[in-house]
Amino acid sequence: MKLKQLAFAAAVLAAPFMAQADMTAMDDSALSGVTGQDGISISGNFSGSVGNVKYTDNDAAGGSLNLTNISFTGFSIADSNPLKIDVVTTTIGGNQTEQLAISLPAMTGTVSVGGIYVGGTYANGATTGAASIGALAISDINMSGTTIKVWGH
Helix, strand or coil, X not given: CHHHHXXXXXXHHHHHHHCCCCCCCCCHHHHHCCCCCCCEEECEEEEEEEEEEEEECCCCCXXXXXXXXXXXXXXXXXXXXXXXXXXXXXXXXXXXXXXXXXXXXXXXXXXXXXEEEXXXXXXXXXXXXXXXXXXXXXXXXXXXXCEEEECCC
């Protein structure tokens, strides 16, 4: 019985060494025939904020408009329909050019502005010296179908 257990243990310990493949270098012509999966996919939930955007006109009095507490929410990219990044080949000026193509999926969200102030001063997260004249919301922003291509020249 001990002999069988010893033989079995030796076989188990030797198995990884028998499975090792011989690694050899490949030249360019051999590598050109190798194929595989390319590209990456990205999904997630995106949101953020901007404390203040200030517009100042050019007149002598220097009037300004402050947009405060700006946020963007609800921008989600599902795993089932991700942002895709692939390498594509396009003809530009008669030359085949490889490009990085970034394709945006259906993704909707909302941008909101918490306060709109005519005049005033923005500092430390608040506008002073003016009262808000209201708020603003931009809804259902949709960038689906957008493709951005990037390449060197």
